[in-house]
Structure formats: structure tokens, C-alpha cells
Amino acid sequence: MSSLDESLRSLSLDYLNLLINGQAFSDVTFxxxxxxxxxxxxILAARSLFFRKFFCGPDPPAGLDPVGSRMxxxxxxxxxxxxxxxxxxxxxxxxFLLLLQFLYSGQVSIVPQKHEARPNCSERxxxxxxxxxxxxxxxxxxxxxRYFGVxxxxxxxxxxxxxxVEKASIEDVMKVLIASxxxxxxxxxxxxxxxxxxxxxxxxxxxxxxxxxxxxxxEELRLKSxxxxxxxxxxxxxxxxxxxxxxxxxxxxxxxxxDQKIRRMRRALDSSDVxxxxxxxxxxxxxxxEALALHYAVENCSREVVKxxxxxxAANVNYPAGPAGKTPLHIAAEMVSPDMVAxxxxxxxxxxxxxxx
Numbered sequence: 639m640s641s642l643d644e645s646l647r648s649l650s651l652d653y654l655n656l657l658i659n660g661q662a663f664s665d666v667t668f669x670x671x672x673x674x675x676x677x678x679x680x681i682l683a684a685r686s687l688f689f690r691k692f693f694c695g696p697d698p699p700a701g702l703d704p705v706g707s708r709m710x711x712x713x714x715x716x717x718x719x720x721x722x723x724x725x726x727x728x729x730x731x732x733x734f735l736l737l738l739q740f741l742y743s744g745q746v747s748i749v750p751q752k753h754e755a756r757p758n759c760s761e762r763x764x765x766x767x768x769x770x771x772x773x774x775x776x777x778x779x780x781x782x783x784r785y786f787g788v789x790x791x792x793x794x795x796x797x798x799x800x801x802x803v804e805k806a807s808i809e810d811v812m813k814v815l816i817a818s819x820x821x822x823x824x825x826x827x828x829x830x831x832x833x834x835x836x837x838x839x840x841x842x843x844x845x846x847x848x849x850x851x852x853x854x855x856x857e858e859l860r861l862k863s864x865x866x867x868x869x870x871x872x873x874x875x876x877x878x879x880x881x882x883x884x885x886x887x888x889x890x891x892x893x894x895x896x897d898q899k900i901r902r903m904r905r906a907l908d909s910s911d912v913x914x915x916x917x918x919x920x921x922x923x924x925x926x927x928e929a930l931a932l933h934y935a936v937e938n939c940s941r942e943v944v945k946x947x948x949x950x951x952a953a954n955v956n957y958p959a960g961p962a963g964k965t966p967l968h969i970a971a972e973m974v975s976p977d978m979v980a981x982x983x984x985x986x987x988x989x990x991x992x993x994x995x
Contacts, residue, residue: 651743656678656681656742657677657738657739657742657743661676663678664676664677664678665678665679666678666679666682666693666724667723667724668723668724668725668726668734669723669724669725669726670726670729670730670731670734671730671731673731674723675731675734675735675738677738679693681741681742682738682741685741685742685788686741686786686787686788687787688785688786688787688788689786728782728785729778729781729782729785730778732775733775733778733779733782734782736748736779736782737779737782737783737786737788737791740783740788740790740791740794741788744790746791746794748775748776748779748794748795748798749766749767749772749775749798750766750771750772750775751766754766756769756771757771757774758770758771758774759771759772761898761901767802767805768802768803768804768805768806768810769806770806770807770809770810772802773799773802773803773806773810773813773814776795776798776799776802777799777813777814777817779791779795780792780795780796780799780817780821781817781821783795784821796823796825796826799814799826800825800826800829802814803826803829803830803833804829804833805895807902807918807922808833808834808837808839808917808918808921808922809847809914809917811830811833811834811837812830812834812844812847812848814826814830815827815830815831815834815848815852816848816849816852818830819852831852831855831856831859832859834848834856834921835856835859835860835863836863837920837921837922838920838921838923839917839920839921840920841853841856841857843916843917843920844856899918899922899924899929900929902918903915903918903924903929903931904934904938906918907931907934907935907938907939907943907947908938908939910939910940910942910943912943912946912947912950915931915947915950916950916952919950919952926947926950926952926953927953927954927957930957930959931947931953932944932947932948932953932955932957932966933957933959933964933966933969935947935966936966936969936970936973936975936978936982937969937973941977941978941981944966944978944981944982945981945985948981948982948985949985955967955982955985955986955987955988956987956988956991958991962993963991963992963993964993965987965988965991966982966987967979967982967983967987967988967989967991968991968993970982
């Protein structure tokens with residue numbers, strides 16, 4: 639690292655320490671979700687046009703409550719007129735802190751702390767690199783960066799989202815797609831629309847999650863890519879993935895992704911959300927048999943969930959699991975659950991399949 643890089647890093651950390659040490663030299667206080675955040679007008683005004691206009695301009699932008707927050711015309715606030723606390727209602731506490739960290743230091747990590755308990759993520763040991771909680775935090779940070787006019791942070795967050803969506807669930811990709819459309823982010827829109835197009839979800843399922851004109855654009859993309867694919871078919875079989883320089887890493891990563899999929903599928907079944915399981919089958923290529931979805935549902939869910947899962951028509955009701963080759967019917971019989979046995983038989987479970995054990 640050059641001495642210039644080193645001194646810039648040191649400057650960045652010095653400013654960040656000002657923010658971390660709260661009230662030291664602070665001359666403005668915000669209240670966000672009931673918590674106080676102490677800051678420094680000169681830094682905020684120097685780094686953000688929004689705050690410059692808010693503190694010093696004749697027409698402050700809407701979004702913060704200006705009462706008692708304006709500098710008096712003498713160029714500073716006197717001891718007797720110390721500004722009041724400014725309520726911030728447009729963003730949450732965590733995102734507001736991330737925004738300030740960026741304004742103070744020029745750098746910020748938008749990924750939540752790994753393994754920390756987060757809303758919308760029930761994985762105990764999740765690294766929060768592309769889960770719903772990480773995507774939500776990035777989207778909220780992006781909206782705040784746009785709102786407060788911090789374009790560098792907006793660009794940084796867009797880059798982050800572009801790499802997140804490659805591994806995110808199809809529901810989260812659609813969420814980012816809608817945000818990118820609302821906020822005119824062309825590159826992110828292109829990435830997400832191609833991922834949704836490749837997902838294989840039929841238009842009627844997409845229409846439940848996306849505006850109808852977006853669904854039409856996805857279908858248009860599919861048509862274009864199927865025409866392109868047709869012209870490439872003769873060469874297609876030459877590309878074998880085992881020429882990858884690190885097949886072992888590839889396999890480990892693939893296994894991790896499969897594990898995550900199965901855990902998400904089980905959580906969806908636990909909360910009777912068969913619609914989400916259907917999305918995973920169609921959009922993420924989840925194989926219900928290999929994931930032992932029916933076996934899990936028979937053992938842990940209601941008869942209704944098992945029935946709806948069978949009606950998807952994507953699972954083999956006689957699929958043998960494990961070394962013993964148990965079918966869902968064997969599990970229902972072991973549980974002595976006549977209801978479950980009946981629903982499986984109604985859907986053509988074969989009582990003559992024997993266990994191997």
C-alpha cells in the first residue's frame with residue numbers, strides 16, 4: 639500500500655471514529671427509530687448535497703423535520719439556541735448508520751455480520767451473503783442512498799446487489815428486479831431480467847409477483863434467447879463443465895447451494911407455503927425427490943400440505959429413500975397415521991413396494 643493510500647485510510651478512520659465516539663464535538667442529533675445518533679453538520683454538509691441544503695439552504699428538502707435544526711443566519715448556533723433533535727422517518731436505524739458511515743469514511747460494508755441473528759433469515763449459521771435479509775438490507779441502503787443523493791453509495795450498493803442476485807433465491811431476484819425498474823437502474827435490471835427469464839417460471843406464476851408489462855418483457859427475452867439457442871444447438875454439446883480448473887470447489891459450492899435449497903424448502907413446508915416450494919421447483923430446479931420433500935412433509939406437516947404437494951405433480955409418490963428404500967407410504971404406516979396413508983393411496987402410492995432393510 640502506498641503512503642498516500644495509507645494516509646487516506648488513516649484520514650477515513652479518524653473521521654469514522656468521530657461518528658463512533660458519538661457526542662464528541664457533535665453539533666446535530668438525529669432520532670431514528672427511537673435511538674439518538676450524534677453527528678457533525680460540517681461533515682454531512684461537505685459530503686451530501688441533501689444535508690447542505692437541509693442545514694444551510696433557503697428551501698430545505700423534505701424528509702427530515704426541520705424544526706430547530708436550521709443554522710441561524712450568524713453562521714452557527716449559539717449556546718442558547720442549541721438545535722433540537724431531528725426526527726428521521728424515511729429510513730431505519732441500521733441503514734441510517736450505514737449511510738453516515740459512508741459519508742464520514744468513504745467506505746462501508748453493506749453485508750450484515752456473518753452468523754448474526756437477522757430478520758427474514760432463520761439460518762443459524764448464515765453468512766448473509768445472498769439471503770433474503772442481506773438482499774433487503776442492500777435494497778434499503780440503495781433507496782436511502784438515492785433519497786439522500788449519495789450517488790457513490792448508490793453505485794456501490796448496485797454492484798453489491800448485482801453479485802448477490804447471482805446466488806439469491808428467485809423470489810429475491812424478482813424483488814430486486816422491481817426495485818431496479820422503479821429506480822431506473824439499467825444494468826441491474828438487465829442482470830435480474832435475464833435471471834428471471836432463465837428461471838423457467840411460467841408467465842402465470844410470474845404475474846403473481848411482477849407487474850404484467852414486466853412479465854411481457856421477460857417473455858420477450860425468452861423468445862429472443864430461444865431463437866439464439868436454436869442457432870447455437872450444433873455447438874452446444876462441446877461445453878462440458880468438467881474442464882473447469884477447480885472442479886472440487888465447484889462441487890463443494892454446488893453441494894452447499896443444494897443444502898441451502900433443501901433447508902429453505904423445509905422451512906416453506908413447515909409454514910405450509912407450498913406455493914414457494916412450487917416456485918423453487920420451477921425457478922431454481924429443485925428436485926423434490928432428491929430433496930425427499932414428500933418424506934419430510936409426511937413426517938412433519940399436515941395432511942393438507944402433503945395433499946397440495948402431491949397435487950403439484952412434481953414428486954414421485956413411490957420414491958425410495960435411504961439405504962432401506964423407504965417410501966412416503968412406509969413412513970405414514972410407521973407413524974400409524976390413517977389420514978396420511980389415505981391421502982398417499984389416493985395419489986397412487988403403491989402398497990406393494992417393499993423396504994430393502
